[in-house]
Amino acid sequence: MPTLAPTALDAAPPRAAPRVLWLAFTLIVLSLLALAWGASVGSTGFDSLRRAFDDPAAAQIVWDIRLPRTLGAWLAGALLALAGAVAQGLFRNPLADPFLLGSASGAALAVALAYAALGVGGMVAGGGSVALLQAASPWLARLGFTGAAFLGALGGVLLALMLARGVQQTLRLLLAGVVVGFVLGAVRDLVQLAQPDVLQAMQGFTLGITGFVGWGGCAVMAAVLAPLMVLAWALARVLDALALGEATALSLGLPLGPLRALLVGVLALATGAAVAQTGLIGFVGLVAPHLARSLVRCTHGPLLLLSTLVGGLLLALADVASRLVIAPQELPVGVLTAVLGGAYLLWLMNRRAGGAR
């Protein structure tokens, strides 16, 4: 094109990469510190960590309970944050979140149905929880619950999309997501009422709890997170193009239909994997991408990575806090994230209303 004669490349194009790398590095270091902190906090205190090398019981507390639950919290937070960042980009809506889109309630319903259908109520009659049962259940069953949660999450999102008749109208989509969330929640209540054993088992689950995640749960979540990160990274360009509008993305030759379906799949699988292990933990998926964006403004590739790291760190810290707030008792971590996330959202709302933008 003659008019676009190359001008001298006097300066390299501006890059946000060094800042992103530094942030990622810092977040990883902080996450490792949080993991170490998580290993030293619990009803038996730091003492267990100190005696971990001599005392088999102390070693078991640190190695089999504290470490996997903290790592599990990190992984669940990372998955939820990845789902949230993908949802916000895909639906071009800063309020999109696994919970607001009905995917989390879909996943929870599917888990409840799975328990009801498998008739495992008797196994938990002794007062265990879903998570305890899961920790005890074999690999295949655990994968089965994750699969059920994935299908439930997918169903929830698709239902919301159907009710909203597509993604064009963001307010409509959010309202549809809220409706789907309530209706699926009500159906889950019905399932629990019909099978009181499931109700008991689901109690901790609906509050969101990280206390019972074992190494098996960590392995499932890690096995889901790693490929999803790669896939999301590969699709990040699509999210960038979508930010300029659907028509622009189409005009750039992107096959939006299949790409959108893939991204909804990423969103649903990430949500499902997290919900199946830790139950309903709200606000992490919403808040983590916002925090990441406030750290650095960048394209979706680095944003997805940073959001994931922020989400992991947030939930790992929340998990530690849940053990500290009313120690030696423990708070369900979902309660904590709801309070903190709600406060953050209120602050964000007031800042925007205050004319910052």
Added chain:
Amino acid sequence: MNAPALQARIAAAHIGARRILHGIDLALPAGRWTAIVGPNGAGKSTLLRCIAGLLPCEGQVLLLGRALADWPARERARTLAWLGQQEAGGEDLRASDVVMLGRLPHRAWLAAPTAADHVAVDAALATMQCRELRARRLAELSGGERQRVLLARLLAVQAKVLLMDEPLAHLDPPHQADWLATVRALVAGGATVVSVLHELNMALQADDVAVIDQGRLVHHGANGDARTHHALQAAFGGRIAIHPVQGQWIALPQEASHAN
């Protein structure tokens, strides 16, 4: 006249249940700049979207003699570039990221931008005089600056056929003049430019003018043709008059009492 770069035979186009376009047959010659004009709500943007293949319509659009649907998506995106009207979004992206999106049809999946991509982006930024904006986020730009970045995004595609919907929105007169020079240079280089313009004086600078009224093509002709002027005056209810001023055509508003 050159062979048509774009040939649109559109029987009808709908937005929701409303029918917007009625039987439009339009051939846009290659290597020329055509302005699409008409009153508000006449269907100009809808027509441009149909031509770009972004809105399904009853009929057929041929791009360089080949039906739009028969083009592989990426090849089509390299050949035909489109810029929408007042597109919102992308607030968090930096100007250079936005312009680089124009290179998407050229880049292999997952491949990092090549030197050619960087050169194209840099040239497009320079042409639209927004190189100094490239590290800034879209949210931080004024309306005119944002429009220049989006125009640079369009130019970075380096397409043979460029469709622009209200490209002059928010641009101040010097940047409008720059845009004009850019379009002339593109056309001189063999590109085909189609722009929806509500500013008639700018539209009268185009080689050809297509007048749309109530979803119908009422005229398509050269900018200096008296019939084109008559069609324009009729489409706007006789509320404009077109005069020659220093070798250019100028449309001036007319009071209702002067309308014939």
